[in-house]
Amino acid sequence: MTSSLPPLPWDQLAQAARAARERAYAPYSDFAVGAALLDEQGRIHAGCNVENAAYPQGLCAEAVALGQLVLSGGTRVLAALVVGEAAQPVTPCGGCRQKLREFAADDTPVWSADLQDITARHTLGALLPASFGPDHLGKA
Ligand code: THU
Numbered sequence: 001m002t003s004s005l006p007p008l009p010w011d012q013l014a015q016a017a018r019a020a021r022e023r024a025y026a027p028y029s030d031f032a033v034g035a036a037l038l039d040e041q042g043r044i045h046a047g048c049n050v051e052n053a054a055y056p057q058g059l060c061a062e063a064v065a066l067g068q069l070v071l072s073g074g075t076r077v078l079a080a081l082v083v084g085e086a087a088q089p090v091t092p093c094g095g096c097r098q099k100l101r102e103f104a105a106d107d108t109p110v111w112s113a114d115l116q117d118i119t120a121r122h123t124l125g126a127l128l129p130a131s132f133g134p135d136h137l138g139k140a
Contacts, residue, residue, distance in 0.1 A: 008079045012036075012044055014113050017083040020046035020061065027051060028058075033090065034083040035061035039074035062096040066103065077104040080124075081111045089120030097128040106131075 013036040021034025026049050033049045047064025062082065069077065077100055084090030089112035092100060100110070106125030111118055125131075134140055 008038065008109065009042075009044070010079075010081065010111065010118070013038060013079060013081040013111075014083065014118070016044045016046040017061075017081050017113065018115060020048045020065070021083050022048075024048040024061070025050045028053075028055065031084065031086075033061040035065040035092075036081050036083075037062075037065045037069050037074075037077050038079040039069050039072070040076040040078060041074065043072065043074065045069040045072060045074065060093060060096050062092050063099055066099055069103070075103065077108060079109050079111075080104070081113055083113045083115070085114050090114075091120065091122065091127060094128075097124065098131070100124055101128055101131050101133050 017034040017036035021032050024032035026032050028051050036044050036046045038044055045065050045068040047061045047068055049061045051058040080100060082090050082092055091112055104124050108124045110122050110124050110127055112120040
C-alpha cells in the first residue's frame with residue numbers, strides 16, 4: 001500500500017533547528033541545542049535552550065519551540081528534530097519528551113541531528129513508552 005501523506009520536510013526542520021541553535025543562551029553548560037517542530041498547518045517552529053544562573057530555571061530548546069508553536073496557534077506536533085553536537089545523538093530530555101507528548105502521538109518522528117547529519121531516528125513512543133497523556137484525563 002502506498003502512503004498518501006506528504007513527505008516530511010526534514011531538510012527545513014534541520015535548517016531551522018541549526019539556525020536556532022546559533023541563538024542558544026548556554027553560558028553554564030556551553031552546550032547549545034536547537035529544536036524545530038512541524039505543526040499541523042505545515043509550519044515550522046524553532047527554539048534554542050535558554051539557561052539561567054538559577055540552573056533549574058533554564059529552558060530546553062524543545063520547550064521554547066513548543067511555546068512558539070502554541071503562541072502561533074499550532075495544536076499538534078507532526079515531527080520534531082533536535083540539533084546538538086555530542087558523542088551520542090542528542091535526544092529530548094525526559095521532561096521534554098513529556099512536553100512533546102501533550103501535542104504529539106506515539107508514532108510522531110523525533111529525529112536527532114548534529115551540524116552535518118541526521119544522527120538518530122526515533123518515534124516519541126519509543127522515547128516515552130506507556131506514557132501518561134491528555135487521554136488519561138479525558139482530553140484526547
Ligand atoms: N538541552 C536541551 O535544550 N534539549 C535537549 O534535548 C537536551 C538538553 C539543554 C539543557 C541545557 O541548557 C543544556 O542542554 C545542557 O543540558
